[in-house]
Amino acid sequence: MNFDKEFDASGLACPMPIVKTKKSLAGMTSGQVLRVIATDPGSVCDMEAFAEQTGNTLLSSTTENNKYVFFLKKA
Amino acid sequence: MAAKKMAIIATKGALDMAYPPLILASTAAALGWEVQVFFTFYGLQLLRKDLSGIAISPLANPAMPMPVPMPVIVQMLPGMEWMATTMMKAKMKKKGVASLEELRAVCIESDVKFIACQMTVDLFEFDKSDFIDGIEYGGAATFMGFAGETDVCLFI
Numbered sequence: 001m002n003f004d005k006e007f008d009a010s011g012l013a014c015p016m017p018i019v020k021t022k023k024s025l026a027g028m029t030s031g032q033v034l035r036v037i038a039t040d041p042g043s044v045c046d047m048e049a050f051a052e053q054t055g056n057t058l059l060s061s062t063t064e065n066n067k068y069v070f071f072l073k074k075a
Numbered sequence: 076m077a078a079k080k081m082a083i084i085a086t087k088g089a090l091d092m093a094y095p096p097l098i099l100a101s102t103a104a105a106l107g108w109e110v111q112v113f114f115t116f117y118g119l120q121l122l123r124k125d126l127s128g129i130a131i132s133p134l135a136n137p138a139m140p141m142p143v144p145m146p147v148i149v150q151m152l153p154g155m156e157w158m159a160t161t162m163m164k165a166k167m168k169k170k171g172v173a174s175l176e177e178l179r180a181v182c183i184e185s186d187v188k189f190i191a192c193q194m195t196v197d198l199f200e201f202d203k204s205d206f207i208d209g210i211e212y213g214g215a216a217t218f219m220g221f222a223g224e225t226d227v228c229l230f231i
Binding site for chain 2: 011012013014015016018019021022039040049050053054
């Protein structure tokens with residue numbers, strides 16, 4: 001999947017993956033896609049909740065090589 | 076849709092209890108919520124410019140996981156609190172848990188409003204110059220004004 005920006009949250013624990021994802025999105029324009037990589041297993045549920053509450057769309061949430069990869073489309 | 080609101084009363088100043096208010100406040104702010112934290116009694120420690128004095132004690136804390144079982148009489152020895160704090164901070168760093176300084180900076184950056192309880196500031200004779208800039212000082216009525224309109228209100 002294509003993306004406009006990437007944020008690597010590997011090694012970060014709650015709540016930093018979410019807090020910094022929010023920060024990464026802040027610099028983007030509506031419709032752009034952010035790819036987030038995380039190692040915190042809690043980020044799977046958290047990213048869903050984040051998308052739901054902020055109106056950004058979680059295009060996909062997958063696991064690759066013990067890492068969690070998310071694609072978020074900015075609202 | 077109007078932004079959701081959360082109010083937190085932070086009353087504890089030990090390392091473990093310092094985390095929940097700052098984690099919840101920074102997360103809620105990231106979700107677009109409007110957040111206020113009212114710091115009172117020992118919670119005021121979290122507003123100090125220098126957070127290095129925030130510690131954790133194994134004493135009277137039977138739920139604290141220990142690498143080896145430690146009798147209470149040993150936990151009382153001088154230096155044990157320092158040791159527990161050092162070990163806890165090292166573990167947090169290793170696991171990628173943000174520092175209190177980092178979480179607090181995120182809160183401030185994302186417009187979380189910090190209110191220091193004026194009564195307890197006076198009670199403990201704290202000097203306002205010990206606290207970070209940009210905070211407000213107020214009493215229970217100040218807090219209730221905002222708390223009454225919130226979706227989530229927590230006492231920590």
